[in-house]
Amino acid sequence: AQSVTQLGSHVSVSEGALVLLRCNYSSSVPPYLFWYVQYPNQGLQLLLKYTSAATLVKGINGFEAEFKKSETSFHLTKPSAHMSDAAEYFCAVRVDTGRRALTFGSGTRLQVQP
Amino acid sequence: DTGVSQDPRHKITKRGQNVTFRCDPISEHNRLYWYRQTLGQGPEFLTYFQNEAQLEKSRLLSDRFSAERPKGSFSTLEIQRTEQGDSAMYLCASRDDSGNTIYFGEGSWLTVV
DSSP: OOEEEEEOSEEEEETTSOEEEEEEEEOSSOEEEEEEEEOTTOOEEEEEEEOSSOSEEEOGGGOEEEEETTTTEEEEEESSOOGGGOEEEEEEEEESSTTOOOEEOOOEEEEEEO | OOOOEEEOSEEEEOTTOOEEEEEEOOTTOOEEEEEEEOTTSOOEEEEEEETTEEEEEOTTSOTTEEEEOGGGSOEEEEEOSOOGGGOEEEEEEEEOTTOSOOEEOOOEEEEEO
16 A cells, blocks of 8 residues: 655745755555645645656646655755745655545645745 | 536534535546545545446445435535534545546535534
8 A cells, every 4th residue: 555754744944945845655566646735725736746757847836846766755845935835735645556546645834934 | 627616615514414515526527536634634535436436435434424426427425413523624536537637626624513
């Protein structure tokens, strides 16, 4: 069975600083990996996805993530944080069998300080 | 394409009452998922439809929960005899046959008092 672990339930950065949100996965088969963002009282919006093509994936709002098989990681980064980036971020894994449902991590709340 | 639509967005109900949530997936998406999300947690898979067939149910889906997708279009999730532990956001999502991306709705918040 696949799973993801998000290290750090809360991350606080200053506006303009680097954002790094960590995600490690566990999967017995090659995974597909996703990052979703959730703003308060809203559903989930896809930021980016890794589907076995390029290991460095660029997403919306300036975010990117790098798939590192050797480290079983898929960390999310953004060079310069904006106030509008404050939200909850979820890493998710999916294997290409059966229902293809996502398994989510417990989330990381990003706080951006002015 | 208006995205995945869920109704109602918020529901407050008394313990023991029944509630029903509706989900309208993106048109032509034949795969539909229900998830539950409690405060401070990631979404947890509840159930999955391919067209009108319910192909998988999580152990989280107790006997008080029932989901349907008549005609393979919209779906409903009913909770009978609600309990306080059912308080959560219920998320619906959909994708097409070939798609890698699952698109989520805005969610339906349930508060059981």
